[in-house]
Amino acid sequence: MIMQKWRATRRLLRYSPKSLFDPRSNPNSEHSVSRSASGFAHCVDGEKYHPREFPPYIEHKKERSLWNTTERGLERTSRIQYRYFGSLASKIQRNPSFSTLNSDDINYFKSILGEKNVIEDDDTLLFANTDWMRKYKGSSKLLLQPRSTQEVSQVLKYCNSRRLAVVPQGGNTGLVGGSVPVFDEVIINVGSMNKIISFDQVSGVLVCEAGCILENLVSFLDNEGFIMPLDLGSKGSCQIGGNVSTNAGGLRLVRYGSLHGSVLGIEAVLANGDVLDMLGTLRKDNTGYALKHLFIGSEGSLGIVTKVSILTPPKLSSVNIAFLACKDYFSCQKLLFEAKRRLGEILSAFEFLDNESLNLVLHHLEGVRNPLPPSMHNFYVLIETTGSDESYDKEKLEAFLLRSMEAGLISDGVLAQDINQASSFWRIREGVAEALMKEGAVYKYDLSLPVEKLYNLVEEMRTRIGNSAKVIGFGHLGDGNLHLNISTPQYNDMILAQIEPFVYEWTSKHRGSISAEHGLGLMKANEIFYSKSHETVQLMASIKKLMDPNGILNPYKVLPHSIISYC
Amino acid sequence: MKIMVAVKRVVDYAVKIRVKTDKTGVETQNVKMSMNPFCEIALEEALRIKEAGIASEVIAVSMGPANCIDTLRTGLAMGADRAIHVEATGPLYPLSVAKLFKALVQLENPGLLILGKQAIDDDCNQTGQMVAGLLGWPQGTFASKVVLDKEKQVATVDREVDGGLETLCMDLPAVITTDLRLNQPRYATLPNIMKAKSKVIKKYTPEDLKVEIKSDLEVVQVTEPPKRKAGVIVSSVDELIDKLKNEAHVI
Numbered sequence: 136m137i138m139q140k141w142r143a144t145r146r147l148l149r150y151s152p153k154s155l156f157d158p159r160s161n162p163n164s165e166h167s168v169s170r171s172a173s174g175f176a177h178c179v180d181g182e183k184y185h186p187r188e189f190p191p192y193i194e195h196k197k198e199r200s201l202w203n204t205t206e207r208g209l210e211r212t213s214r215i216q217y218r219y220f221g222s223l224a225s226k227i228q229r230n231p232s233f234s235t236l237n238s239d240d241i242n243y244f245k246s247i248l249g250e251k252n253v254i255e256d257d258d259t260l261l262f263a264n265t266d267w268m269r270k271y272k273g274s275s276k277l278l279l280q281p282r283s284t285q286e287v288s289q290v291l292k293y294c295n296s297r298r299l300a301v302v303p304q305g306g307n308t309g310l311v312g313g314s315v316p317v318f319d320e321v322i323i324n325v326g327s328m329n330k331i332i333s334f335d336q337v338s339g340v341l342v343c344e345a346g347c348i349l350e351n352l353v354s355f356l357d358n359e360g361f362i363m364p365l366d367l368g369s370k371g372s373c374q375i376g377g378n379v380s381t382n383a384g385g386l387r388l389v390r391y392g393s394l395h396g397s398v399l400g401i402e403a404v405l406a407n408g409d410v411l412d413m414l415g416t417l418r419k420d421n422t423g424y425a426l427k428h429l430f431i432g433s434e435g436s437l438g439i440v441t442k443v444s445i446l447t448p449p450k451l452s453s454v455n456i457a458f459l460a461c462k463d464y465f466s467c468q469k470l471l472f473e474a475k476r477r478l479g480e481i482l483s484a485f486e487f488l489d490n491e492s493l494n495l496v497l498h499h500l501e502g503v504r505n506p507l508p509p510s511m512h513n514f515y516v517l518i519e520t521t522g523s524d525e526s527y528d529k530e531k532l533e534a535f536l537l538r539s540m541e542a543g544l545i546s547d548g549v550l551a552q553d554i555n556q557a558s559s560f561w562r563i564r565e566g567v568a569e570a571l572m573k574e575g576a577v578y579k580y581d582l583s584l585p586v587e588k589l590y591n592l593v594e595e596m597r598t599r600i601g602n603s604a605k606v607i608g609f610g611h612l613g614d615g616n617l618h619l620n621i622s623t624p625q626y627n628d629m630i631l632a633q634i635e636p637f638v639y640e641w642t643s644k645h646r647g648s649i650s651a652e653h654g655l656g657l658m659k660a661n662e663i664f665y666s667k668s669h670e671t672v673q674l675m676a677s678i679k680k681l682m683d684p685n686g687i688l689n690p691y692k693v694l695p696h697s698i699i700s701y702c
Numbered sequence: 703m704k705i706m707v708a709v710k711r712v713v714d715y716a717v718k719i720r721v722k723t724d725k726t727g728v729e730t731q732n733v734k735m736s737m738n739p740f741c742e743i744a745l746e747e748a749l750r751i752k753e754a755g756i757a758s759e760v761i762a763v764s765m766g767p768a769n770c771i772d773t774l775r776t777g778l779a780m781g782a783d784r785a786i787h788v789e790a791t792g793p794l795y796p797l798s799v800a801k802l803f804k805a806l807v808q809l810e811n812p813g814l815l816i817l818g819k820q821a822i823d824d825d826c827n828q829t830g831q832m833v834a835g836l837l838g839w840p841q842g843t844f845a846s847k848v849v850l851d852k853e854k855q856v857a858t859v860d861r862e863v864d865g866g867l868e869t870l871c872m873d874l875p876a877v878i879t880t881d882l883r884l885n886q887p888r889y890a891t892l893p894n895i896m897k898a899k900s901k902v903i904k905k906y907t908p909e910d911l912k913v914e915i916k917s918d919l920e921v922v923q924v925t926e927p928p929k930r931k932a933g934v935i936v937s938s939v940d941e942l943i944d945k946l947k948n949e950a951h952v953i
Contacts, residue, residue, distance in 0.1 A: 357718075452732045458889075506889050525734075526772075533895060540892055549889035552776045553736035554716035556889060 227691060229318040233300045236277055236321070240297060244279055247289050252327070254278040263322050266315045267308050267369075268572070268579070271657060273316025275302070280327045284402060284410055284441040290323060291439065291687075292408025300687045303435035305346065305377030308369040310579060313434045313656025314377065317691045325376055328441065331355060340399060340416045342444040345376025361447040364391035368565040376440045382432030384652030386564075389613035390483040390521070391448055394431055401427045402442035406683040416444050429678070434654050435689045437682050453525040454483075455532050456557045459548035460512035464590040466544045467514050471586065471612055473544065474518060477535040481528055484519035485613030489593070492567045492609045495622075499570040503562055506549045516545075516612070517564050567609050567618075574605075576626040580619040580638050581610075583648035589617050592641055596621070599637065604630050616651040639665040654693075661695045672698055703813035703874075704759045705748040707782065708803065709741040711766060711773040712823045725923050728823070737773045740818025742780075742887040743880045747848060748816050749781045750885065756852050757813070759783045763806060765799055767791050771903060778898035779890035785903040790915060798908075798915045800832035805911035807837060812875065814857070819844055819879040830879035840872035844881040850874075 244253045254260065255277055264273040281287045294301050300320040307314045316322060328344040331352070335341075339361050343352065349370040353363050365378060367385035377383075379401065382394050391397065400415035413427045429437055461467045467487050474482055490513050497505055507515075522528040532550070539545045551557040571577045584592065593608035600606055600621065610618040619638065623630055639649050643665040650659055650666075663672055676698045679686070686699065713719055714734040722729050737745075748760045762777035764770040765788040774785040788802055807815060820827035834841035842848070842859030846867065849858045861868045862881050908915050936942045946953050 452734065454734075457892075459892075504886070507891075536892055537896055540896075545892070548892040550779075550892065550895060552742075552779075552890055553739075554714045554734060555739070558716065 227317070227696060230300070230686070230690060232298060232685075233320075233687070233690070234298045235319065236299065240293075240299065241277070243293060244277075244290065247293075248279060248281055248286055252280040252282065254280065263304065263307070263324065264315055266310075266312055268310060268577075271312035271315050271317075273302070273318065273320065275316040275319050275322050278322045278324060280324050282327045284328075284404065287323065287325070287328075287404045287439055287441055288408045288410050291404055291406060294321060294687055295407045295685055298685050298687065300690050302689055303376075303380070303439045305374035305380075306348065306369065306372040308373045309377070309381065309656060310581070310653045311650070311656030311658040313381070313654055313689065313692050317657060320690065323439065325439070325441065326374065328376075329374075332442065334359060335416070336360075338416070338418070339447045339449060340444060341447050342400075342414065342416060342442065343375060344442055345374060345379075345440050347375050349373050349375060349378060356447055357450065360450050362450045364397040364445070364448055365394065368568060375443050375445070379431055379443050380433065380435050380440050381654045382652070384611065384614065384616065386484050386486065386611065388611065389485055394445075395428055397446050398427065398431055398443060399446055400444035401430050401440055403430050403438035403440050405438045406685065406688050410441075411438065414442050414444050418446065429682075432654070434656060434693050436679060436693045437688065439688070451521050451523050453522045453528045454519065454557065455528055456484075456517065456519045456551045456560050457532065457536055457548055458506045458551075458560045458563075459516045459518065459536070459545045460507050461514040461516055461544065462546050463513060467516055467590075467612060468586055470516060470539060470544045473539060474535070477538070478518070478520055478531065481520040481522040481531065482518070482613075483521040484517065486517040486564050486610070487612040488515050488517075488564060488567060488609035489513070489590075489607060490515075491605060491607040493563065495570040495574060495605075495607065496563050496566045499573040500562070500566045503559070503566065506560065506563075507547050512546060517560055564609070567607075567620075571607075571620055571622055574622050575624045576622070578621040578623075578631065578634055579653075580617075580634075580649075581651050581653040582617050582619060582638070582642050583615055583651035584617055584642060584645055585647070586612065586615045588645050589615065592617065592638070593619060595641070596634070596638065600630065600633050603627075614651070636662075642666070657692050660692050661697070663693075663695055703757045704761060704810060705751060705757045705814045705816060706761045706763055706803075706807065706810060706812040707741070707745045707748045707777070708799075708815070708817040708829070709745060709762050709764050709773050709777050710738040710818070710821045710823075711735050711764060711770050712738045712821055715739055715822055721924055721926050725925055727921065727924050735769070735772070737776050738818050738821045738823075740820060740822075740880055740882070742818075743882070743884050744816040744818050744878075745777055745780055745782060746885045746887040747845075747878075747880060748814075749888070751814070751848075751850060752781075754850075756850050761786060761810065761812065763788070763803070765790060765794055765802060774903055775898060776890060778901045778903075779895045780888060781894060782901075784901055786906065787903055788906050788908065788911070790908055792915070793917060793921075794915065795917045795919050796826050796828035796832055798913070798917065799829050800836055801913045802908060802911055803829075803833045804836045805913050806906075807833075809911075813855075814850075814874060815839075815877045817877070817879050819881050830877055834877040837875075837877070839875055839877050840870075841877040841879070842870050842872060843879040845878050846881050846883045848878060848884065 241253065260275060260278055263278045264275055279290060281290055302316045302320045302322050304314050304322050304324040305326065325346040328346040330344050331347060332342040332344065336359060349363065352375060353370065356362055364387065365383055365385040366387045367373065367383060379394055379398055384393065399417060400413050402414045403411045405411060430440055461470060471485055474485060490511055493515055496503055520528055520532050536545065536548060551560060590608060593606060596619065597606040604621050604623040607620050608617055610616050621634055639662050642649050648666045649662055655663060676694055679694060712735065713728065713730060714736040717734055720729045745762060751757050752760050760782045762774055762782040762785045764774050770787055774787060778785055786806065815833065817830040830843055831841060842857060842861060844862045845859045846862045847860035855874045856871060857874055857876050858869065858871050859878060861870060936945060
């Protein structure tokens with residue numbers, strides 16, 4: 136009953152004409168803006184704020200001449216403000232150096248792209264302005280759908296000359312608000328550029344346009360006997376250009392490595408419209424600086440990726456998957472250690488989820504059942520192997536599992552006997568994010584941490600938050616990547632204050648990454664110092680200035696606002 | 703009472719099958735093979751009956767070339783007590799399979815023979831019915847619910863038929879073929895996989911069982927169904943009516 140009322144309110148609030156966007160207070164909670172403001176005052180008084188507990192990098196930053204003594208006090212309070220609200224938009228201002236759209240601009244775009252691909256219709260714009268988590272909402276008035284690299288180049292050249300800010304967009308499945316406008320940036324959606332250009336059956340090199348949906352590429356490659364080197368839950372909607380721009384990780388990274396290794400070439404368009412053709416299909420090419428890496432993971436802030444050439448692994452016939460239960464986190468770690476040794480070259484995925492994650496999935500998702508009834512265990516591990524010989528792999532996996540069981544590492548487990556059962560195991564692991572969305576509001580953190588310490592964060596967070604919210608942990612244990620999620624019925628600034636900056640400070644203390652694979656986007660733009668040194672970030676800012684002097688590409692994101700200055 | 707369950711090794715249900723270029727059949731090289739889904743349901747039902755105390759032993763049976771052993775191992779890992787493999791190369795059509803089952807039933811004397819209603823590779827839906835005919839046993843096919851009465855030695859079977867559900871009551875021994883909604887098969891747990899390694903798989907040949915395999919059928923050709931034509935987006939209701947009238951001839 137309450138849930139329904141909350142949902143109805145949420146729907147109302149989402150469609151109410153709010154200026155700018157309000158991440159926390161609307162659309163996801165019933166608290167009004169004013170309440171949050173008073174909450175801020177609450178923070179300054181009641182929050183445990185220890186200046187000396189700053190992670191090493193921020194300490195460093197304080198000493199820089201960037202901050203003079205008078206500003207430091209102000210900066211501190213404004214910094215609390217940022218973290219308290221978790222995201223910046225309600226506090227950042229629209230950059231006044233960006234122009235606003237006028238009818239001449241619209242006409243020009245129509246002349247290049249055609250009437251159909253210049254969209255000003257409210258309903259379509261609403262979808263393009265809102266991210267998947269329904270947490271960030273921009274107010275762009277224009278969506279462009281170029282059909283070729285040439286059109287992207289012309290559009291960007293024009294926007295650069297007019298100083299119109301743009302947001303490159305693909306499948307819009309990002310989780311850190313990087314794919315939607317903050318204010319009225321023009322959305323350039325490459326979804327219409329979805330052709331597969333070529334595929335070499337001997338080398339496995341696939342060349343395609345950035346708007347190809349990942350699942351479509353997987354189906355195409357399936358026919359040819361190959362697979363994509365990455366696999367993620369959003370494969371039905373995400374596009375390869377976005378995957379590359381965010382250096383997406385996913386479920387198979389432990390076997391096929393990151394996109395920095397599998398992407399052989401990129402064609403990108405720079406802010407001034409120049410087309411950078413680095414679309415090589417060579418496995419080895421040591422001629423000059425490897426600039427393609429700049430575009431992998433820079434989240435559209437250095438250029439718009441228009442074509443990708445990627446090395447695809449051959450599809451191996453024997454896939455086996457086991458769903459296992461462990462009694463404690465230490466066993467999960469040891470299991471990973473053993474798996475890497477005993478399964479070696481056939482290991483293709485190693486995922487874990489805790490008891491609470493499984494409960495959520497069983498509760499919210501249709502047609503999902505617990506593979507290991509009747510008791511609930513503390514931790515669950517999913518191990519997948521991919522190889523070329525069915526009986527050999529099965530024997531190897533069975534031997535490893537039985538051995539681990541005898542050693543006490545596994546308390547119970549099941550082995551999938553057919554593809555249907557295998558899909559049901561993956562449904563459980565891939566369904567956690569969906570189940571979280573159905574449960575209510577969720578604070579999502581994606582952290583890289585040393586494997587031994589990984590789960591300690593979940594336990595500490597649980598103690599810290601107590602009964603007011605549900606804390607769950609799951610993720611790619613094989614890569615040391617924890618997805619920490621805190622679920623509450625509604626977004627609540629008090630709970631957010633408990634989470635941030637504690638979670639970033641904890642991660643920084645253990646020299647982890649505050650964003651393992653999701654990227655910085657808007658959500659963590661100002662938190663980069665928790666994982667990168669001041670000098671490193673300065674160089675990033677210099678490169679950004681060099682490649683995008685007007686700062687029109689995906690502004691307000693990735694790099695901290697204090698570092699980026701527009702003249 | 704013993705229960706005998708038939709299990710068949712088929713191309714995995716989730717695989718996108720392709721027809722061989724010479725049109726003699728479906729491509730099975732390098733393709734994932736698994737237990738027929740209806741056979742899984744049959745085995746699950748047998749295991750549940752055993753767990754309820756009504757049966758003492760579950761025997762899994764498979765017929766075909768050497769790799770049937772994989773499917774039998776799965777059956778043993780699910781919980782069957784022992785397995786029988788009837789080794790035969792060459793195609794086995796339902797009538798041959800039914801005759802082989804008749805011979806096995808006369809050897810083992812089970813109280814119940816459970817099969818899947820059909821195999822997903824040939825979709826014949828004949829073997830269960832034929833065995834019942836050869837043995838002179840009652841049959842409850844397309845079972846969506848099975849209730850056994852131990853004292854009266856009677857089985858009550860709900861059958862899924864076109865008009866709805868039909869309930870039959872039959873004396874044991876009987877033949878039951880299983881339909882989709884009967885149960886949800888269990889997963890093979892690691893402890894059971896471990897136990898399965900020491901369970902017995904007995905091998906027979908058709909000669910041992912004194913059955914002659916001759917097929918009255920010959921597969922002439924296997925082709926894909928014709929591809930569906932792409933749809934057309936019409937621009938107005940008038941155009942739709944025109945197309946329905948003049949092209950599709952439905953109004």
